[in-house]
Amino acid sequence: MNYFKTGLLLAALTGLFGAVGFLIGGEAGMLIALGIAAAMNLFAYWNSDRMVLSMYGAREVDARTAPEFHGLVAELAQRAGIPMPRVYVIDNDQPNAFATGRNPQNAAVAATTGLLHSLSREEIAGVMAHEIAHIRNRDTLIMTVTATLAGAIGMLANFAMFFGGSSRNNPLGIVGSIAIMILAPIAAMLVQMAISRSREYAADRAGAEICGEPSWLASALQRISSQAQRVPNEQAEGNPATAHMFIINPLHGRGMDSLFSTHPSTENRVAALMQLAGGLRNGAGAGRRHAPAATAAGR
Template structure:
């Protein structure tokens, strides 16, 4: 299952880059657009690889957390990291009452794990362990890099639409002095491409969340602890929204906004009810009891 998720994620990332390249090509109208699209995709991928941790931490105003400020939290993360066989990530705290957590970084050796003040106040020790193990699994699986690349490319698509459309309207960009490629190219980059990019980005996030939930259950041996935590976070998160850059929301452990109906297409995470149901089924399987349908 993990291998299939990785293949699906790689395909979605390729599709996301393809949207950027295709949009630039249609807007400019010749091979120059392809070069622009490839250049933007390459720059976006490199910048997100190298600066992903800083961008996410800055987006949520995360502050470094010293060991003397939270020794129990440090010991908990150190123990879970050891079980997951990865280096302990650097810890940060986000000054908000909204309960949430996220991990970021280009690889396990350059990873950061951030928790909000709110999540430390409402979860029990076992529930918090489940959440931290979920984020540590993201680090171990390198999902943090995948989400950073996806978010950066999605942002580049929106940015390219604005910049290249202005160029098409106010200046010649093709060799025969035509102003841009065509009206469809402008429409694609202004409206259709950002929507498509968002859908692909969210699909990548949903693909990785189930795997991280499973990893948490394996590390802690307690699927119900994470299930209980998710239930609390879903309820409290809607009461106290998490403010920050929307492109970074897939990094969070629960969706920071409520999504129903057609808005569910833009959900950054699988439905929390489904995640809880799977964890409860896993707990029943571990106990050797039949799963009730």
């Protein structure tokens, strides 16, 4: 269902791009804007992992420097059937984590010291399984395509200021151009955020299945959300465009499940996970409650 919803939202974003582009510059203007946006996002797609890890001062760890945490990620990756991602730790008191990388063969997961120090072994397993699910689901690719279309729509909206009023495809003239300039980027942003929220729900479900117990992730989300509102993440506050990457929004005052939120509300996510837990218990599977053998490091 989440993939179907994501597909519908991407189709809506594509349709919005086509309509705005045709109104402003016809097929030529549409192709120019898409080409520029694609070039910008292609660069980000190939380099964003290094950029964001450097931005947060992440340090890579291995089986020697963080044997328990690294082993936990290795076991979860094996369960998920993906290559072992690179593992990073961020020196930050706010409990949080994210995944990055252009594909499962070139991926990385990062967790803050706040998360490793304050959560239980089972909760950390739930969080890292969620991030590994993002990698397996290729959510980085999905969000890159989304960003390309949203960026192209933003560029077309800027073109409207200069060329839209005289376009023969725009029957509303300058009034229509102003409306496009204001409303099109807002509409694109709303669709982009809706896709981000859809991918979070999908990663919650897949992560719960990877770690074997949805309640571990549910408990982790509640604890992270509570602490994230009290403990600031200065790097994230200075780079709000990266907020959607984290398992819980790292920015203060954004816990509402609103149109302008990149994350679903924690309450909604927990409710969905507990419903999944009930289904797993009823349909059963002995052994699903066994935690990964490795424990988290640094606690």
